[in-house]
Amino acid sequence: MYIGTNKILRVFIIFLAIMLFLAIYLYYTNRTNLNPLGLTLYGNIEQRQISLAFNANERITELFVEEGDSVIKGQLLGKLDTRTIRQQIKKAQAQIKANEAALLRLKNGSRPQEIEQAKAVVNVAKADVEHKKKLYNRYTNIVKMTNGQGISKQNLDESRADYNASLATLDNKKLALELAEIGPRIEDINQAQAILKSSMADLAILNRQLEESYLIAPADAFVRARILEVGDMASSQKPVYTLALISPKWVRAYVPEADLGKIKQGMHANIISDSFPDTPIEGQVGFISSNAEFTPKYIQTEELRTALVYEIRIYVKDPTNQLKLGMPITVKLRD
Known part of the structure; x- marks a missing residue:
């Protein structure tokens, strides 16, 4: 009985030794496969x-993510107060309409009614010249006939000045008529076009500032820290996330x-x-x-x-x- 028990014990010990050897072999084999070098x-x-900040100075109105949240590229993370910038955009849009109207007026030139009005003004100036010329000639004749006694020198000088002034006025009215018939200068049209482009560029800048009132994730990421809160004043120097x-x-x-x-x-x-x-x-x-x-x-x-x-x-x-x-x-x- 004792001999049989001893034999079973030896078999059991041999079996354990074999299993231990296999376990050690498998362990080192697996270790070598994971790390062959x-x-x-x-x-x-x-x-x-990334330290993500708004590129504008305004008050934060909304923040949409917390620490630990995952975000994807293009996701909206926060918003600023946009009431002021939207009013500025409306003002810039109105200015563009005014500049477009001014440019169109220059391109269309003078209306027929404006040209007729300028012609009428020229005719009035011509009539005034004729009247003052006759008056000046009458005064001159009187001076000759009376040997300078019928008209004072002052009256004669005033009549001569009025006549010369009417001639200058007539020349001025003729030039105005000529300009109305020719239309605006190309330089004026170019200037109006430049003013319109400048106002459109101002609008583009304001629209860009409106876009910058929204904080967008630049890449797929995880939020490590939320630094500012709703109500804080944002700036490009103060990261939000x-x-x-x-x-x-x-x-x-x-x-x-x-x-x-x-x-x-x-x-x-x-x-x-x-x-x-x-x-x-x-x-x-x-x-x-x-x-x-x-x-x-x-x-x-x-x-x-x-x-x-x-x-x-x-x-x-x-x-x-x-x-x-x-x-x-x-x-x-x-x-």
Whole structure:
């Protein structure tokens, strides 16, 4: 009875030894497949961030997202008070209509009625010239006939001045008629066109300022911080949100000088986080620094902090945002 029990115990021990051997074999086989180079690095997740601000100075009326929310490119994130800018736009639109009317008036030239009116004014001026000419001639004859006694010198001088003034007025009215018949100068038309273009440019600037009253997400991202609130005064110097871009995202790690020759750009890697140790994420070496530096204090042990290392970046695709900014990461490089 004792011999049979001893034999069963030996068989059981042999079975356990075999199972332990298989477990160890499978563990190291799997470890080799995940990390065939045998090179393991440690680093942290990094990604680009945006400090997003309004490009206008107005009061914030609405904000639509909170910390931790995901946003897509083109999504509306916030709004400013637009009442003032909308009134300015209405004023600019009215100014454009006035400038268009002025330009059209110049292009159309004088109306027939205006030309007839100018002709009538010329005729009136001609009649005035004839009247004052006759009066001046009569005074001159009287002076000759009376040897200067019939008309005072002052009256004669005043008549001569009135006659000369009427001649000047007639010339002026003739020029006005000629201008009415010719129409506006090309320079005046060009000036009116320039004024119209300037007013249209002013309207375009105001419309652009209206667009800038809306805060739009520039890329797919996650909201890391909401800095301002509804009622705050916005400006281009005061960020409203801090956004962390979904892509690109990378692991910043450091390679000892002795292992630098094993790493090549484009090499694949398994990215393993403490939060998801059983679900590695695919990564690829995208940057290898050409400058050596001392190991950062937060990366290595005290014994290795004085060793020279090279920075590398392993880019990862993480559309579900599984890897967070600053998260510690284990990198297992593959061929």
